[in-house]
Amino acid sequence: MKLENIAVVSKIGNKDSESAAKNVANKLLAKKSTVYTISPVMVEGAKQIETLEEIKNIKLDLIITLGGDGTTLRVFRNIENETPILTINVGGNRGILAEITIEEIDEAIEEILKDNFFLDKRTRVTASCGGKESPPALNEIYISRANLTKTAEIEIKFQNDTVKQKMDGVIIATPSGSTGHSFSLGGPILHESLDVLIITPVAPVYRLASLVVPDEKIQIICSQDCNIAIDAQVIRSAGYEEPIIIKKYKSPAVFIRLKKRGLRQMSKLGF
Helix, strand or coil: CCCCEEEEEECCCCHHHHHHHHHHHHHHHHCCCEEEEECCCCCCCCEEECCHHHHHHCCCCEEEEEECHHHHHHHHHCCCCCCCEEEEECCCCCCCCCCEEHHHHHHHHHHHHCCCCEEEEECCEEEEECCEECCCECCEEEEEECCCCCCEEEEEEECCEEEEEEECEEEEECCHHHHCHHHHCCCCCCCCCCCEEEEEEECCCCCCCCEEEECCCEEEEECCCEEEEECCCEEEEECCCCCEEEEECCCCEEEEECCCCCCHHHHHCCC
């Protein structure tokens, strides 16, 4: 793989991550790569851009993230194509989405240059409401009632089926997100390569189990104003009985993988 244009993204406000990003940028500059860093990270010889959103306008061979899962989710939300990402856990908690630690970066760069890697493609989803589409989510879209003093009635439509019940909200999770909030509410852990989505009700009045459905269009209608959380990082809103359409995003998230593993995220959780 040619490493001509690479962006290095660190965890916001984390000094260890920013220091590691500078170290990685210098290693790549020594390989004669064109390197982009995100403000406030500044490295002599690299090109600094002010915001992560600007990487949409740059043709990149690779993005390297240094942080936790939140950093990885933030990057995938801001790329529209299939630019691959190498994830390094620096300053994160469990680093469930991470591939390597910072100590392994030299070996990783050499293996990538030798094409000793594979691409791990993951489903992303997006929410449309009022004619506007949200940024893509790698893990989940969470729709919750805005009025916390009254339980909402939520209608969920998928294929030819409809589920309608009073509940606090509903999570639409991808296989990657199956180890996140959906799992904490009793949802199943899925193999990350599956082309399905998980519908997990949040506090339904009458117990309703998670549903695994094909990754096709899902429509949500709430009897109240509601909030739409994209990977727990960006919030949108929808009005009373305004249809929210959840569907598979046009391009997958792509990870650079150096090691063969089974259920990657399940093993990170300690199973």
